[in-house]
Amino acid sequence: MSSDYEYSDDDGDYYDDEEMIDGTQDDLSGASEDDMDMDVYGGDDFKVTPKGKRKSYEVDYDSLSQSAVEKLVKEDVDYICSICGVDESVASLLLRHMKWNKERLVEKYMDNPTSLLVAAGVTAPEPTTTSAQSRTRSIDGSASRRSTRGATRILALGGSKTKSPTTSPPLSHYTPRSFKPKSDEPFVCPICFDDSSDLRTLALDCEHTFCSGCWNAYLVSKIRDEGEHSVKCMAEGCALVCPDPFIRTVLVPAPGAPIGDPTQEEDNRKAWSHFQELLVRHYVASNKRLKFCPYPGCTNTVSCPSAADKSSLTTIVPTVSCGARGIGGQMTQSQSQSGWGLTGKEHKFCFGCHIESDHRPVVCSVARMWLKKCRDDSETANWIKSNTKECSQCQSTIEKNGGCNHMTCKKCKHEFCWVCMGPWSEHGTAWYSCNRYDEKAGVDARDAQSRSRASLERYLHYYNRWANHEQSAKLSLDLYAKTEKKMEDMQITSSLTWIEVQFMKKAVEEVERCRMTLKWTYSMAYYLAKGNEKDLFEDNQRDLEKAVEDLSELLEGPIEPENIPMLRQKVTDKTVYVQKRNEIVLEDTAKGFLEGRWKWNASVEGFDEPERTEY
Amino acid sequence: MDARLRRVNKEITDCKNDKSSNIRIELVGDSPFHLKGSFPGPQETPYEGGNFDVDIVIPDSYPFQPVKMKFITKVYHPNISSASGAICLDILKDAWSPVLTLKSTMISLQSLLCSPEPNDPQDAEVAKHYMTSKASFEETARYWTEIYAGGPGSKAGKGVSIGVRDEVAIAGLDPQHVTRFESLGFPRGQVIDVLRRLNYRGANVPKITDDRIVEELLKA
Incomplete structure (x- = not known):
């Protein structure tokens, strides 16, 4: 059931017996109906925090559905579009590259748009002289090698400046021309070696052309198996990232397209929706004020700015609720009424840690x-x-x-x-x-x-x-x-x-x-x-x-x-x-x-060391 | 036909037809998805003259996921595990591209032998050896090539003629150092172990006191 504090607050005082008879049911059903309305149908930003004055043990928070987060994402994208004068798909790639830090993005973009566009995988770098240098050792130019740098590679993706000096300059080791379809020769997909004349081919701006079947398998494998939201071009060393519309073209068939293999279509459809979820997850994960509802199958997000800073966790216990109920947040009013047990439980969780649904009053x-x-x-x-x-x-x-x-x-x-x-x-x-x-x-x-x-x-x-x-x-x-x-x-x-x-x-x-x-x-x-x-x-x-x-x-x-x-x-x-x-x-x-009234007998993270005391 | 099978078959055929690259790929059993590759050690390196075998497993989602490769032949190299043959190479992990082929990957392995990356090691001990004394490292790598990869030093091929394999040389240590501590009454194997672990080589020798070594020896 919804929080009692919610409606007891409205009444201004606690119930006396009279109110229990007259008012409670109205309040009960009223409050829960409101809640359910918001949970199930609400796509907008809405408040589920108790109305009226906030108690000192409560925090302010908003609950956002996936579509609401998508809207926030869209706002950021639109903002970048208007400031930098780029189109939506480019803005989205830039934001993902900059971990959704708009200010830094604009700053960097104004500083040097080309280098940012290259780093984000939007455009290919200008051909450098290195490609002209003869590579004495390599036999067919594909033998670039550098040893893996494990986790640091991820860093290198984020802050592109940390390129190790030993790494060969990107894109120096492939020859774009070799992949270009030549009009006089029949196209052979360099991956599956299919040379059918009716092959559908696709390429990013880098013009590395492959057949649509390979693109499809590649995207599905990257999105589904690796959970990758920035999928690079298939050509070796090419740093161009597939923009969203490209992924959509590959995975979602255009209306009126011939019906393909149904299991393949199903896989594609799943991959496409998983891709969108990955984008939302990346956005939420990059934003300290946001957190995903940890309940299984729930796709809601909670925004709690007051608990965004770790240091605030010594003074507040940010217990929040995403607004949904039950497994997957699919409970309806009637279901939650008939079985008010664990199944219809509110998705309560702590914004500050992963411990338990509600560990108030302790931090x-x-x-x-x-x-x-x-x-x-x-x-x-x-x-x-x-x-x-x-x-x-x-x-x-x-x-x-x-x-x-x-x-x-x-x-x-x-x-x-x-x-x-x-x-x-x-x-x-x-x-x-x-x-x-x-x-x-x-x-x-x-x-x-x-x-x-x-x-x-x-x-x-x-x-x-x-x-x-x-x-x-x-x-x-x-x-x-x-x-x-x-x-x-x-x-x-x-x-x-x-x-x-x-x-x-x-x-x-x-x-x-x-x-x-x-x-x-x-x-x-x-x-x-x-x-x-x-x-x-x-x-x-x-x-x-x-x-x-x-x-x-x-x-x-x-x-x-x-x-x-x-x-x-x-x-x-x-x-x-x-x-x-x-x-x-x-x-x-x-x-x-x-x-700061509480003193501890042990050293607690975030608090001053205790004076030596006997228990 | 299955795209993966078509691709692998074509790759195997291509390799057979291409005599210039010196890369050989053969089937291990009946399955075309478990292969054995081999290539000669690159010239002007400690690996010259050796022949290196690589175990190749093709995963189900090939070519969209990288092939799994590891050395069957023991190699003394900072980016290859001296124990398991595991390889630390970006294109076998996150830098894999579906455009890469078995042949080009093998060529990459060959070129990895040319230029080790000791700052990003798979085998930390070997990497330390490389960093302290490149000459001594190369000597050891050459010795490994000789005894494990059938390198030029071995007289009748696969190191058979060398009666006892020189453990000290395998560990890349100075025989004098080993003998010195052995004479203190420690077993030879233990001395080799400790000195290798402490990287008692080249410029490091004056930095490590004898007391430290004895201490380690007593601990073992």
Whole structure:
């Protein structure tokens, strides 16, 4: 579902119960319909950021469809056309050569248009004297050789000035004339040696002529197998790049052309669309403000200027969404309504890193450090250890398969808290001390051995809680299904309508969202240096966790028909409260990053070195 | 007929008909897509007089993708792996053009032997040797040509008459240096290995202390 922040903002305040009944459905369907409209049909630049005031933990971003990016590309091309007075295909080649840096392009073009045109493969260089020099060694002139320079060659393509002095001057080692079709001799394609009289021949401006079949196979192989968007002429050493219209002529048959081999046509069609995608990808990859949606099959792009600079990643967590939903972004409104599980998930991702869909409130570098730590082999054993637990009374091994932390042992009926393993009776309503690791307990650990054990335990403490929330979030699909069932039951057993039971769904979504936040707060707390700031952070974390567990328990519990109105009231209240607590955690953490308030106990990329502190 | 097959057949025929280039290409088995090429070492180089065999595999997408070539004959050259025969040449990779043929590629290999590119090596040790002392490098390359490629020094062809192959010469080292460290009680093979790795040749000799070498020898 779309972000709740979105419409809660419109209302100006959080829901009270009244609004839940009257307003929610309108908002729900209204907001999601708007979203879907934009997702599916929107080709223009549009905003999916929440309307109204931006929260401190949110960033400004735009979502762009492939056609929208193509439009941006077109704008750049048109700009270059008008400034440099070249045609579209030339402008496109120049831009690709200059990695879409318009300013540098214009500068270079004004400086020396010929050399830029040559470097970009638009025109062939003037024949130099080198071609006239006799090459004593080579036998037929084709024996140019220079050893490969691997990756550096790519650089050489980009910044043409870095040509190694040892390389022979380009184009010195072929004789254009030998490829020119001579009118008195029948044409033989120098590649496939086909000499049929009805051969269709093609050539770039360099006049290296080959048959259309070879051009076709060559272009398809370059585009499909090598993902190349700047395909050079087939002649050896010729640096001319095929302009887009040329590629189009070869791959896309002109209307009314004889129907060829259907598999060949299909390959060509795919290659042509892949080529266009490659251009868009190159444009996006060259532009720091843009990023591709990483979800499989999705072709959207997100523009997030505020996160373009790496240094900004220490102060913001640029969580963005491309606007599409589901696999390939093809979900329609009805589909996303019927199965609100993982399939209809929003394409949320972090603009700053590749980690997880949403790692707020913690910044990329800390999240990355944490995940690396968790992945380390040394922690594998701990991980196994932390996925199952023993009942503190009968020692049966227990695996948690539901969201709530209130556990009841199947065997001995012992009730305990999954997090701290203490008896649940001590938890119930009293002070909930489960989210904090009592670091004072480790004070007595004087010798190095026990200190290392304490640090391991410290890690395990945070890791257990982190993994616990991750596990719960993974089980959310189950919870969705269960809740859906309950909602149906409720409609049957009570007089509530479909609209009126939506509070359950909303609560489940909120719990899932908050668990994500909670999960990452533990990775943050692990690295936070001891002090008042950390205490405040953990206080907020504790409040949120307590609220989430309470709500979670309400949702998991059985439903008695007579209690439904009360349950509804409770769940609704709790949902609003949880939402508020979540906002507080996110807001406060984000502000802390902006103010540089957080201090770490380890060295974190982009931050100052921490002062030496004991954990 | 399949364009690739037509092209390869024509290339093989062309090569057979062209006696002037000294390039030979023959089939390895029944398939025309796995071939063996050979050419004489270029004149006025350490490879002169040798005969070099090259393994040629023609990929499915030939000629739009480059042929796969590697030396079967062992070659001492900065851009050719002395162990595997792998070749570092741009036209076999990203500078390939469909216009190039098996013959022209073989000619390129021949001319690669003429002018090594030690700044862009395939075999770093050989390249280092080349950079420190070209004369010593050429001597070793000549020796390799002799024993592996049937070069002029070998009396009755393929190096058979040379009873024991001189390991020191293969590694391109000074026999005196090897003997000196051998006399300290280290096995000969190990001494050769370490000295080769440290590039203990020509102008490098005064730069590397004996202590350093002994240290390396003890490590091994």
